[in-house]
Amino acid sequence: MKVTLEFRGGAELLVNGVAQHPVDLDGCKWTVARLLTWIQDNLIQERPELFLQGDSVRPGILVLINDTDWELLGELDYELVENDNVLFISTLHGG
């Protein structure tokens, strides 16, 4: 399943400074929870503790799925579909 992962607001620093990552996920039934673990294992280059805390993203990182706040979509339980865009925006950088 092809999805696009995007990192902004400073979160791109955790993934080599690259904002957009088109990825191809094997198999089906990809929840956001599963995706987060996959990102942790496959994409995060440095300071993994700045991305995940427990089984979710670190508080202060906003998540938008197809430009909609994941808090409206079931957060970790949301099931990805083909061509979804998942965006992580860090708010923890200075203003």
Place this chain on the structure above:
Amino acid sequence: MPIECSTGCHKNAVLKRPKTGDALCKDCFFWVFEEEVHHTITAAKLFTPDDYVAIAASGGKDSTVLAYIMKLLNDRYNYGLKLVLLSVDEGITGYRDDSLETVKRNEQQYSIPLKIVSYDELYGWTMDRIVEQIGLKNNCTFCGVFRRQALDRGATLLKVDKIVTGHNADDIAETVIMNILRGDIARLQRCTAIVTASEGTIPRSKPFKYTYEKEIVMYAYFKKLDYFSTECIYSPNAYRGYARAFLKDLEKIRATSIIDVIHSGECFSVRDGVKLPTQGICEQCGHVSSQPVCKACVLLEGLNKGKPRLGLGKTSKIREHLKRNDENLAGVEASDADTDKINIPKTINIKQLDF
């Protein structure tokens, strides 16, 4: 299943508001966000017509959204303000020079003139050179102390009536917590004020006092505003980092935590008889100071005399030593050693990356 906007406009919601839990569509979110800031501005009577207002602009998310909103509300509600962007160039290669490029683009995008004041012009030192002297341990003290005055000095040069800063609700709640943890009662009293002004200084206000960081970031994202987001290369402000992480954890459990903490900060009162430092004027540079000589002048003197650690400890302790060894710098050496032990950088009440 998409959720519909809570306002009943039948469009699909794009975000959940942290403050109220409402699900809002993009247009209703923009409207509510802008109207709340307008309400904050009018309720606190932050401006009067014909005010010349400097927007403290770092190129980061808060000040970029602030510049956009100030322009928009000034036009929509005929505030009658003359706006100017005021940026401070700390002289940090690879950090500030990039963010200043963002501010320069904002100048064009929002048609607001820009004034940049640099540490080099004001103090004769850039942060790069200060770091060469002091290393990476107390550099944020220098940067913060100098920045606060730099804004005032820039604002004085421009002859503005008021300064607005992009401090948001999260920043203020963090500051409340930091001031409590440090026992800094004087700053605890001041830090929740929407306007800070003292005799002879230009009033500063925070139109985003009640605006959540999440909404600022969402607003910037949905409006596709051009902002800069890279950590300062000279180490983050660790203490604030802890306060911030703690608040974010609280917010996760209870979304109103941020406003609740601000409310608590506002409600603290100091009992009669507690001695608070009174704010006066620095006898060297004339800026506001709770000591006879302001922190910036003390730090600057240290740098210029090749004793950069002077001024990093308790101001009263340093003055004592200075008094005793007025004509002889040997005393300062002793105070240097002492301050190493105490090492309580009287930290400043402002966000490290923002002003």
